[in-house]
Amino acid sequence: MEALLEVRELRKSFGGIGAVNGVSFAVREGEILGLIGPNGSGKSTLFNCILGQLAPSSGEVRVDGRPITGMRPCDLNRLGISRTFQLLQVFPELSVRENLLLAGQEHQGSMWSRLAGPRDAGLTAAANRMIGFFRLEALADERAGSLSYGQQKLLDVAMAFMAGPRLVLLDEPAGGVNPTMLAGLRERLRAINEAERATFVVIEHNMEFVMSLCTRILVLAEGRIIAEGAPEVIRRNPAVVEAYLGG
Amino acid sequence: MMKKLAILVAAVALIAAPFGLKPYGIYLLSLWAVMTIAAIGLNLTLGYAGQISLAQGSFVGIGAYIAALLTTQGWPLGLAFAAAIVLCFAIGWLLGYPALRVAHHYLAFVTLSFATLVFLVLRNEEWLTKGVYGISGIPRPTLAGWSTKAPLDFYFFCLLILALVAAAAGWMIRSPWGRAFTALRENPIRASSLGVDTRRYTLMAFAIGSALGGIAGVLYAPLVQFIEPTAFALGLSLNLLLMVIVGGAGRFFGPFLGAAVSVLLPEWLRFSEGLYLMLYAVFVMLLLAFCPSGLLGLGARARKSWKPSSKSAN
Numbered sequence: 001m002e003a004l005l006e007v008r009e010l011r012k013s014f015g016g017i018g019a020v021n022g023v024s025f026a027v028r029e030g031e032i033l034g035l036i037g038p039n040g041s042g043k044s045t046l047f048n049c050i051l052g053q054l055a056p057s058s059g060e061v062r063v064d065g066r067p068i069t070g071m072r073p074c075d076l077n078r079l080g081i082s083r084t085f086q087l088l089q090v091f092p093e094l095s096v097r098e099n100l101l102l103a104g105q106e107h108q109g110s111m112w113s114r115l116a117g118p119r120d121a122g123l124t125a126a127a128n129r130m131i132g133f134f135r136l137e138a139l140a141d142e143r144a145g146s147l148s149y150g151q152q153k154l155l156d157v158a159m160a161f162m163a164g165p166r167l168v169l170l171d172e173p174a175g176g177v178n179p180t181m182l183a184g185l186r187e188r189l190r191a192i193n194e195a196e197r198a199t200f201v202v203i204e205h206n207m208e209f210v211m212s213l214c215t216r217i218l219v220l221a222e223g224r225i226i227a228e229g230a231p232e233v234i235r236r237n238p239a240v241v242e243a244y245l246g247g
Numbered sequence: 248m249m250k251k252l253a254i255l256v257a258a259v260a261l262i263a264a265p266f267g268l269k270p271y272g273i274y275l276l277s278l279w280a281v282m283t284i285a286a287i288g289l290n291l292t293l294g295y296a297g298q299i300s301l302a303q304g305s306f307v308g309i310g311a312y313i314a315a316l317l318t319t320q321g322w323p324l325g326l327a328f329a330a331a332i333v334l335c336f337a338i339g340w341l342l343g344y345p346a347l348r349v350a351h352h353y354l355a356f357v358t359l360s361f362a363t364l365v366f367l368v369l370r371n372e373e374w375l376t377k378g379v380y381g382i383s384g385i386p387r388p389t390l391a392g393w394s395t396k397a398p399l400d401f402y403f404f405c406l407l408i409l410a411l412v413a414a415a416a417g418w419m420i421r422s423p424w425g426r427a428f429t430a431l432r433e434n435p436i437r438a439s440s441l442g443v444d445t446r447r448y449t450l451m452a453f454a455i456g457s458a459l460g461g462i463a464g465v466l467y468a469p470l471v472q473f474i475e476p477t478a479f480a481l482g483l484s485l486n487l488l489l490m491v492i493v494g495g496a497g498r499f500f501g502p503f504l505g506a507a508v509s510v511l512l513p514e515w516l517r518f519s520e521g522l523y524l525m526l527y528a529v530f531v532m533l534l535l536a537f538c539p540s541g542l543l544g545l546g547a548r549a550r551k552s553w554k555p556s557s558k559s560a561n
Contacts, residue, residue, distance in 0.1 A: 053436065077442035089437040091430055102430055105423040106442035114423040121423045159441065 004029045004199050010059030012049050019045040021223035030197045034214030042223040043203045047169050051083055052076050082165035086172045090152050092145025096136055099144050100127040103162035134158040150181045167199045174206040186213050265402050273398040279510045280405035281466045284412050286490040286502030288459025294496035296452030297432025298346045302358040303487045305365035306335045306457045308479025310464020315382040315474050324388040331461035339457025343450035362484050369476035381475030385468045405466055495541030504542045
């Protein structure tokens with residue numbers, strides 16, 4: 001089966017320092033791929049290069065076999081590739097519902113039709129479904145900035161799914177989320193994966209979360225892939241233990 | 248509901264206000280309406296889309312000179328509106344390009360350079376603008392038999408244009424565009440990752456804001472009936488910036504209040520004779536020190552402290 005996302009020999013250096021040093025991997029449709037590695041191993045830089053936030057020094061990224069290297073983030077998003085960031089990135093002055101409407105509106109019609117059309121861009125029902133799915137009903141009309149950290153994190157993830165993306169790159173979705181909410185988040189992500197056949201790449205430090213969610217894991221250290229395999233294989237890999245605990 | 252009632256009361260007050268006023272009072276009210284239009288434009292660029300501009304006064308100048316040049320040659324004011332909207336939109340769009348590369352005080356300096364450039368053109372290109380001598384005898388329009396020559400009639404004409412501009416701006420701000428502008432201001436990287444074409448929205452915010460500056464200029468010329476370059480120097484741009492910030496940047500009614508403070512308050516303070524500009528300066532300093540979100544921010548804060556907390560944080 002052809003890969004949905006394919007990264008070939010991707011490199012990114014800042015000055016003389018290589019943050020990503022020739023990373024290649026492929027993600028199949030419907031897969032949940034985990035990306036782990038110690039701090040500074042190049043995970044977020046890799047995400048930023050895939051998603052157009054940073055221009056890679058060399059290498060290629062393909063989606064459905066089509067090269068997307070160097071495309072702008074907004075164009076990638078409209079191709080069905082979505083993401084969340086390591087740090088919270090909701091719009092604090094907008095309400096929860098408005099945040100979700102924003103996350104979907106640019107996928108509706110043209111710029112001019114959005115100006116002339118309805119205020120919700122016809123997305124209120126979709127936003128309400130997303131609010132229900134992530135159990136944010138009681139907070140729908142609250143300012144996003146007034147939500148707790150965990151609730152904002154849920155909203156952040158919900159926004160990434162609002163436009164029905166095929167591929168979602170999640171950068172530390174579990175960071176700062178309490179265990180109860182985390183179990184809910186894992187269950188929600190699994191449900192979307194099964195129902196929509198959405199494909200995820202997940203950066204995460206929370207080993208329990210990533211091992212229980214992902215079907216395959218890549219381990220990055222010093223900008224290189226040092227191990228790849230099923231969660232139970234990775235757990236026992238001596239190179240991974242070495243990279244995390246130091247020698 | 249309360250908001251609609253407040254708008255209705257304000258509209259009635261604005262219609263009733265000039266009756267009983269001397270021509271100078273009516274002139275000030277008209278100037279308020281004109282400056283509000285320019286400030287609505289800047290509020291869009293700065294308040295909603297978060298792009299600082301020190302050049303809004305220049306667009307008022309471009310609009311005013313277009314109106315002066317065309318109407319003194321016998322062309323109708325409607326043509327001046329069309330020409331100013333098109334030209335200011337195009338120049339504003341181009342001025343937006345630097346905003347794609349630089350932000351904050353760097354962008355302020357780029358727009359400052361533009362403001363200086365426009366001033367120099369207005370002053371030095373005498374063949375077109377008559378330089379420091381200015382253009383006089385700018386006629387007020389007659390619309391379908393309604394002459395706006397008298398101060399009262401021209402005030403109502405300004406008020407009509409303000410109502411149209413406010414309705415259009417209100418529509419846009421509540422449309423998905425308004426949401427995209429807010430996203431652009433709050434977090435352009437996240438906005439872009441959600442499909443918002445930040446480049447197009449940034450340029451659009453500059454272009455539309457500038458076009459509104461141009462509309463204000465087209466009204467300004469027949470209001471004062473004599474224009475010369477110093478009226479559109481940096482001082483006007485700074486004054487418009489003050490109006491937006493004092494009123495409450497990113498709040499729809501901010502420019503209305505800000506323009507009132509800037510245009511009318513100094514006049515009301517004239518009872519203090521020589522001290523009035525100093526009192527005005529102290530008022531602005533105190534306001535910005537204690538309420539950086541402007542007068543409307545002050546109002547919102549007061550409402551919040553009176554209202555009992557409806558729900559506890561969870």
